[in-house]
Amino acid sequence: MTADLGGFNNTPPAELRPDLVACLDVPRWVETVLTGRPYADLAALKARANLTLEPGEIRRAMAAHPRIGEKTGGVPAMEQSGVDSAGAEKFRIANVEYEARFGHVYLVCAIGRSGEELLDDLHSRMANDPDTELAVAGRELVKIALLRLEKLA
Template sequence: MPDRAAAPADPAIERLNALGPEEFRAELAQCLDIDRWVRALDGERPFRDRDALIAAAGRHAAAITDDEVAQALARHPRIGQQAAPAAAGGTEAAWSRGEQAGVTGAAKDDFRAANAAYEERFGQIYLVCASGRSGPELLADLTARMANDPAAEARVVAGELGKIALLRLERLLDRQ
């Protein structure tokens, strides 16, 4: 009869499970700095594996409220703009710069104008999961979203925050 050994442990999950509450919250806030989301994940520990953590993170991100969107947007740089100097050296700022790498050169000027129009219409910055997308793709997305009504746009932004959170959570786990 074959030996049914347990699946190999995931050092990243083991490390996160072993962190104290404050350290865990600091780690996860790099992915999505929404206190309810971070506390909810902390409350579900220990996670048996990566899939369980990702599933829980997705579930809790799906419940992002309009107030949480507003709080999160206050900490995000505009597409094509660097993170605030106070945060420029942090992991979250580095991830943001990498995610926005498709917006370069003349595209930055186009984004300045498009961002201004978006902010005038919706009263907030344009937020999108920009990872792996080119400047022209992002500009086309922004332009298309200008047709949304404010309530629909709020739900789109909440969904984009969720995508960003899961992408960053994967990065957090992969760097362990």
């Protein structure tokens, strides 16, 4: 992982690619970010990385994300820090309903949001049609990727 934008710009693609895949497992996104280097500043990097994902790309990237409220490696995922153990059971039930309706996990950029806010968001998104909801999930994936990318760069 690189420590600064200069390092990010100069890291060989083969070394940087796995870190970018960890941000968002979408080959087109990874290649877009790689081929845009060098970046003058973080704003330019984030602007280049702010893509609209295609439905197949969204489904691919979703496979790498835990459900809200689930633990990864025995601890809650950092990006899900707003969900406590009491909220985890509510999310387990809500996730089952959501997945039955849409056929994929509920994805949201959870940083800085409480478990209650996230659960309210999940419930409100249940009113979406499947295509709309997939697009919403795609936008949330990109938000998450941009946060991860900022930490990487």
